[in-house]
Amino acid sequence: MVPTKYQIHPGNARRNFRASEELFDLPTDVKILNTSDTPSRGYVGQEPVIPLYEGLGIENANTREGVEKFTSLLWPSGNDPFCETALEFSKFVVELDQLVMRMVSEVYGIENSYETLLGTTSYLLRLIKYRVPSIDETSLGIVPHTDKSFMSILHQRQVQGLEIKTKNGENWILVDPSPSSFIVMAGDVCMAWTNGRIEPSTHRVIMKGSEERYSLGLFSFIKDLKIQVPEELVDDEHPLQYKPFGHYEYIHFYYTEEGKKSNISHLATTNIFTSIILRRARNQSAGEAVKAPSGPRLYKLIDHEI
Numbered sequence: 001m002v003p004t005k006y007q008i009h010p011g012n013a014r015r016n017f018r019a020s021e022e023l024f025d026l027p028t029d030v031k032i033l034n035t036s037d038t039p040s041r042g043y044v045g046q047e048p049v050i051p052l053y054e055g056l057g058i059e060n061a062n063t064r065e066g067v068e069k070f071t072s073l074l075w076p077s078g079n080d081p082f083c084e085t086a087l088e089f090s091k092f093v094v095e096l097d098q099l100v101m102r103m104v105s106e107v108y109g110i111e112n113s114y115e116t117l118l119g120t121t122s123y124l125l126r127l128i129k130y131r132v133p134s135i136d137e138t139s140l141g142i143v144p145h146t147d148k149s150f151m152s153i154l155h156q157r158q159v160q161g162l163e164i165k166t167k168n169g170e171n172w173i174l175v176d177p178s179p180s181s182f183i184v185m186a187g188d189v190c191m192a193w194t195n196g197r198i199e200p201s202t203h204r205v206i207m208k209g210s211e212e213r214y215s216l217g218l219f220s221f222i223k224d225l226k227i228q229v230p231e232e233l234v235d236d237e238h239p240l241q242y243k244p245f246g247h248y249e250y251i252h253f254y255y256t257e258e259g260k261k262s263n264i265s266h267l268a269t270t271n272i273f274t275s276i277i278l279r280r281a282r283n284q285s286a287g288e289a290v291k292a293p294s295g296p297r298l299y300k301l302i303d304h305e306i
């Protein structure tokens, strides 16, 4: 049950996506000013493998400084409505993220460990647009992947496209978006933190209709602290699977040639990336993002009453 304060008004949902439209309408040579030292966090667009995809990222999106920095870079003469909308949306989703993670850590009895991580968590808001493919073009909006984040929350108003792979790896579930729904997904790093209990979902975007698609993703990252499996989650039945590692080291490694070659869709490497030493003996996993210890799915679309 999500408390009633987590409500998004349809008018606000419309406003969020109008702000996105305004952003993507900027010329490309302005959008490319959005850069980052971390791969895949600044402007991405016109990539041959995913030509429909365009995305920009606002670092520290739940802080006024973070959103103002982004806004003044793209609109040097200012754009208060964009700034206020992005900030309000990010704060709202961050609250939701923390609510979900507090619930999850309560289930596992690892509240203290979560509070420690929370102290060094930062949030990235990605604004994404997928254009409609032309007749001879791929319909692939974004390739199948798991997120490199700790947690991710996705929001889309009405245009379908997001698909989540089932746990048996055989089917894709098409997500039905709504202005009042948020999709909460674990990232790779949450899996490591929970010693493999919470698995990230493999997901992709396929563009089908004739409408362009705008989506918003809020991703959490842990900085300046090694991710460490809480001792409560290690016992004879659940031996330690991940040694302490840095989230950003993981991301940087993942995007190296070596990282790509090693085909890690998860934190599953031993000798190559030395701070992650314990190999996960598993095939590529997929499916529910959050699994409670007893098995029932916790991954869900969080629906909000309006």
Ligand SMILES: O=C(O)CCC(=O)C(=O)O
Residues within 6 Å of the ligand: 126, 128, 142, 147, 154, 156, 162, 203, 204, 205, 215, 216, 217
């Ligand atoms: O646009 C979407 O619905 C999915 C985006 C996504 O998976 C990502 O940015 O990692």
Ligand SMILES: [Fe+2]
Residues within 6 Å of the ligand: 145, 146, 147, 203
């Ligand atoms: Fe993703």
